[in-house]
Amino acid sequence: MVHRAISVHLRDGEPARRRLVREGWLDISLRPKTQGDRLYLPVHPNTPEVLDIGVAYEWVTAVFEERPRKPTSLREAPGLPPELASEVTRSMDVIGDVAVLRLKDDIRPRASEIGRALMEVHPRLRAVAIDDGVHGELRVRSLTIIAGEGPLVTTHREHGMELRVDLEQAYFSPRLATEHRRVADQVMPGERVLDMFSGVGPFAVLVARSAQPSQVHAVDLNEVAVRLVEENARSNGVDELVTAHLGDAREVVPDLGVFDRIIMNHPHGARDFLDVALGASGSGTVIHLHLIGALEESDEAADEACRIASDLGHGGVKVDLKREVRTYSPGVLHWCLDLTVLE
Numbered sequence: 001m002v003h004r005a006i007s008v009h010l011r012d013g014e015p016a017r018r019r020l021v022r023e024g025w026l027d028i029s030l031r032p033k034t035q036g037d038r039l040y041l042p043v044h045p046n047t048p049e050v051l052d053i054g055v056a057y058e059w060v061t062a063v064f065e066e067r068p069r070k071p072t073s074l075r076e077a078p079g080l081p082p083e084l085a086s087e088v089t090r091s092m093d094v095i096g097d098v099a100v101l102r103l104k105d106d107i108r109p110r111a112s113e114i115g116r117a118l119m120e121v122h123p124r125l126r127a128v129a130i131d132d133g134v135h136g137e138l139r140v141r142s143l144t145i146i147a148g149e150g151p152l153v154t155t156h157r158e159h160g161m162e163l164r165v166d167l168e169q170a171y172f173s174p175r176l177a178t179e180h181r182r183v184a185d186q187v188m189p190g191e192r193v194l195d196m197f198s199g200v201g202p203f204a205v206l207v208a209r210s211a212q213p214s215q216v217h218a219v220d221l222n223e224v225a226v227r228l229v230e231e232n233a234r235s236n237g238v239d240e241l242v243t244a245h246l247g248d249a250r251e252v253v254p255d256l257g258v259f260d261r262i263i264m265n266h267p268h269g270a271r272d273f274l275d276v277a278l279g280a281s282g283s284g285t286v287i288h289l290h291l292i293g294a295l296e297e298s299d300e301a302a303d304e305a306c307r308i309a310s311d312l313g314h315g316g317v318k319v320d321l322k323r324e325v326r327t328y329s330p331g332v333l334h335w336c337l338d339l340t341v342l343e
């Protein structure tokens with residue numbers, strides 16, 4: 001097919017090309033070509049007749065070769081059926097320069113093909129890994145690299161923070177970003193805040209950066225997570241506000257005093273630590289209790305918190321909010337209960 005183009009002397013080619021790109025007139029889907037000492041630059045049909053491009057030019061028409069177009073979404077990746085591409089996109093998280101995917105058993109045999117396609121479509125990815133879920137007390141993720149290169153240590157941006165994460169050795173999920181923000185937004189100036197199961201510190205560092213707490217204490221049993229909280233507090237300029245503690249919350253927290261706000265984001269285990277949190281609470285302390293289960297279990301947890309609070313001499317707890325954080329598995333939800341300790 002014949003296209004409209006301008007012809008410039010070869011020595012004027014680069015300035016002319018740059019000027020056409022800047023104005024949005026160059027048709028970059030076609031390859032420019034040379035004819036003797038002239039360069040032909042194909043332009044879009046809406047390019048004006050008279051151009052101010054700083055060099056002499058003539059109008060010509062010519063046939064141009066199309067540039068092969070790189071796919072920009074997985075649905076355009078050669079060889080992947082669109083329904084497979086949609087499923088992969090839905091199950092994928094991008095953390096820093098690493099993509100993490102949950103793949104159903106029936107599509108696992110195609111893992112390397114999917115990994116290669118993702119790296120091609122998202123050139124900034126360094127690695128693609130399959131996620132087989134989080135396990136054990138430290139909630140670390142089982143990951144297998146299917147394309148690119150490890151280590152699976154990367155820097156993730158969330159709400160203006162730069163968080164160093166080690167995806168194989170300490171818990172982190174970008175799916176909690178809204179919850180991190182929601183909790184940090186409630187912190188009032190001067191509060192003493194305890195992040196009882198801090199992981200690499202997304203709550204602790206965000207609270208310290210975006211609110212005006214007097215102190216933030218972050219506790220975790222995982223040595224790698226605690227090292228990363230310290231690194232993240234430093235790199236985000238809040239190391240004077242955040243103190244990280246390595247150890248079991250049951251042993252560490254009783255020595256830390258009373259808090260205005262306690263974040264309990266360990267949905268599989270936090271309920272067993274209600275006595276510890278309520279022991280570090282005063283009248284008006286707000287507890288963000290995360291748990292996994294059906295709706296009834298969140299009601300039971302609120303009743304249990306009330307009982308333990310009364311046993312410890314408080315006037316019970318009030319449920320300010322019961323929020324579905326996300327679906328954990330079919331019929332099972334990740335909840336957050338915001339509780340206020342009563343006098």
Ligand SMILES: C[S@@+](CC[C@H](N)C(=O)[O-])C[C@H]1O[C@@H](n2cnc3c(N)ncnc32)[C@H](O)[C@@H]1O
Nearest residue numbers: 137138171197198199220221222248249265266
């Ligand atoms: C779901 S992760 C929390 C992540 C973090 N709050 C976030 O938003 O990324 C739960 C964390 O609790 C920690 N943990 C488990 N048992 C603990 C305990 N007894 N004392 C302190 N930390 C504990 C794990 O090491 C893990 O980092």
